[in-house]
Amino acid sequence: MRVAFAGLGVMGFPMAGHLARAGHEVTVFNRTPDKAERWAATYGGRVAQTVAEAAQGVEVFLLCVGADDDVRQVVGEALTALPTGAIVVDHTTASAEVARELAAKAADCDVGFLDAPVSGGQAGAENGQLTIMCGGEPATFDKVQPLLAPYTKAIRRMGDVGAGQLTKMVNQICIAGLVQGLAEALHFAKRAGLDPAGVYEAISKGAAQSWQMDNRWATMAEGKYDFGFAVDWMRKDLGLVLEEAARNGARLDATALIDGYYAEVQALGGRRWDTSSLLARLEPPK
Amino acid sequence: MRVAFAGLGVMGFPMAGHLARAGHEVTVFNRTPDKAERWAATYGGRVAQTVAEAAQGVEVFLLCVGADDDVRQVVGEALTALPTGAIVVDHTTASAEVARELAAKAADCDVGFLDAPVSGGQAGAENGQLTIMCGGEPATFDKVQPLLAPYTKAIRRMGDVGAGQLTKMVNQICIAGLVQGLAEALHFAKRAGLDPAGVYEAISKGAAQSWQMDNRWATMAEGKYDFGFAVDWMRKDLGLVLEEAARNGARLDATALIDGYYAEVQALGGRRWDTSSLLARLEPPK
Numbered sequence: 001m002r003v004a005f006a007g008l009g010v011m012g013f014p015m016a017g018h019l020a021r022a023g024h025e026v027t028v029f030n031r032t033p034d035k036a037e038r039w040a041a042t043y044g045g046r047v048a049q050t051v052a053e054a055a056q057g058v059e060v061f062l063l064c065v066g067a068d069d070d071v072r073q074v075v076g077e078a079l080t081a082l083p084t085g086a087i088v089v090d091h092t093t094a095s096a097e098v099a100r101e102l103a104a105k106a107a108d109c110d111v112g113f114l115d116a117p118v119s120g121g122q123a124g125a126e127n128g129q130l131t132i133m134c135g136g137e138p139a140t141f142d143k144v145q146p147l148l149a150p151y152t153k154a155i156r157r158m159g160d161v162g163a164g165q166l167t168k169m170v171n172q173i174c175i176a177g178l179v180q181g182l183a184e185a186l187h188f189a190k191r192a193g194l195d196p197a198g199v200y201e202a203i204s205k206g207a208a209q210s211w212q213m214d215n216r217w218a219t220m221a222e223g224k225y226d227f228g229f230a231v232d233w234m235r236k237d238l239g240l241v242l243e244e245a246a247r248n249g250a251r252l253d254a255t256a257l258i259d260g261y262y263a264e265v266q267a268l269g270g271r272r273w274d275t276s277s278l279l280a281r282l283e284p285p286k
Numbered sequence: 287m288r289v290a291f292a293g294l295g296v297m298g299f300p301m302a303g304h305l306a307r308a309g310h311e312v313t314v315f316n317r318t319p320d321k322a323e324r325w326a327a328t329y330g331g332r333v334a335q336t337v338a339e340a341a342q343g344v345e346v347f348l349l350c351v352g353a354d355d356d357v358r359q360v361v362g363e364a365l366t367a368l369p370t371g372a373i374v375v376d377h378t379t380a381s382a383e384v385a386r387e388l389a390a391k392a393a394d395c396d397v398g399f400l401d402a403p404v405s406g407g408q409a410g411a412e413n414g415q416l417t418i419m420c421g422g423e424p425a426t427f428d429k430v431q432p433l434l435a436p437y438t439k440a441i442r443r444m445g446d447v448g449a450g451q452l453t454k455m456v457n458q459i460c461i462a463g464l465v466q467g468l469a470e471a472l473h474f475a476k477r478a479g480l481d482p483a484g485v486y487e488a489i490s491k492g493a494a495q496s497w498q499m500d501n502r503w504a505t506m507a508e509g510k511y512d513f514g515f516a517v518d519w520m521r522k523d524l525g526l527v528l529e530e531a532a533r534n535g536a537r538l539d540a541t542a543l544i545d546g547y548y549a550e551v552q553a554l555g556g557r558r559w560d561t562s563s564l565l566a567r568l569e570p571p572k
Binding site for chain 2: 096119120121131133153154156158159163166167169170171173174175176177178179180181182184185186187188189191192193194195198199201202203205206207208209210211212213215229241244245248249250251252253254255257258261282
């Protein structure tokens with residue numbers, strides 16, 4: 001299949017690579033051109049100089065960029081060049097509103113649109129083990145699903161356009177509360193003179209168990225916060241969550257507070273630390 | 287072994303039963319005598335009319351009662367009758383302070399003391415699958431461990447007297463943050479028009495995964511809060527947590543707030559609802 005991929009960050013770079021390795025004809029675009037050149041040298045695809053050039057003649061145009069405004073700009077430009085019947089797949093974590101807005105614009109050009117944010121982090125992108133939450137028409141979803149298989153562990157259509165983004169927001173709300181609980185628990189355990197490794201053995205098989213506890217407790221105990229998904233990105237995602245909650249009337253008391261705690265971590269110099277660094281505002285690293 | 291068990295609540299009743307079924311000579315005491323009679327009719331052990339009578343001549347005296355003051359009263363009375371060399375095992379979730387206080391009193395009578403709060407709930411007590419977190423002397427722990435095996439999935443000595451209680455507190459801090467995150471996530475999902483079952487399928491294999499999500503998401507989505515560990519008990523435990531944090535200096539911002547949220551659930555009539563009912567203050571049941 002002839003496809004284009006815009007946005008070669010820590011997620012997009014390996015995702016586009018999986019498509020090339022699966023035998024698709026991939027053209028890439030990146031705002032910083034040297035990253036695109038490095039990608040082409042690694043995977044052997046073509047580099048476009050503009051989004052419109054990348055979009056010409058492709059069946060599917062994929063993107064994974066920064067935030068709403070980047071999505072607007074890239075999709076807007078792609079729509080000037082995409083052929084009728086093409087499909088845009090947006091892997092960016094963005095608002096449900098921008099998904100609806102761009103799906104309508106795409107429909108005016110007889111182009112399909114799927115919001116398809118992912119979870120699984122950099123490791124999931126590299127190992128082809130991402131979870132993809134999609135919003136859009138069932139027929140559009142069905143057409144695109146086989147293409148995404150090389151980097152997919154699980155994929156699901158959650159509803160109409162925007163439903164993928166809303167599901168990703170639910171995921172981030174869960175993680176915020178979970179990690180704050182874990183941070184306070186570990187902080188308390190250390191103050192109480194307990195051995196964190198022993199506590200993990202004692203409580204990790206019961207009702208307190210979580211993926212975060214299984215994967216972050218030990219590194220948090222050492223004050224190591226360099227495992228991927230960064231605080232800056234989490235704050236962007238929680239910003240989307242809180243804006244959407246203001247619209248749909250959901251009361252997110254703890255989530256709003258934890259967003260503020262992440263702001264404290266940023267102020268401590270932790271913009272690139274991973275999400276488990278909520279502990280750092282209780283125990284600033286030396 | 288000749289043992290006594292005081293406190294035949296939803297936890298103590300089956301725990302004492304496991305000891306009797308394992309062939310131990312069990313005398314039970316309960317403040318409400320008819321429960322003790324029912325226990326004896328079920329398991330065939332002896333009923334004592336007072337704590338002191340239960341304690342006479344036993345090697346191990348176990349208890350699982352309400353809170354600090356109950357523990358103080360029962361252990362105080364048991365110490366008037368326990369033979370030298372006996373061991374007290376307290377399965378109550380209580381403060382680390384009361385554990386230290388009673389361990390010192392027991393030592394004055396040449397009696398050992400182990401704080402041994404459990405997790406795993408009523409189902410764990412009935413199926414003999416409890417996790418036990420112990421604090422006390424290594425020699426005391428070693429002597430008692432085989433006795434507790436019939437109702438134990440995992441048992442661990444966490445440190446000196448009180449360390450079992452402190453570990454249980456860490457467990458409850460984790461659960462508080464986790465369940466609040468889950469409640470806000472589900473509340474948001476419903477407001478956003480998503481299907482809770484589909485959202486569970488999409489996000490439950492990744493970084494948001496937890497035992498609580500695997501076991502409570504579906505019932506929370508239906509507003510069912512009748513799965514064991516009650517809000518009243520959780521508030522008692524969080525009270526212990528916050529008192530201990532005031533002593534050891536741990537900052538438990540979210541935990542303190544969530545304790546207040548549980549108080550709102552109590553005010554809604556949810557004293558006996560399970561801990562997942564934090565959702566009920568966001569979506570009061572009809």
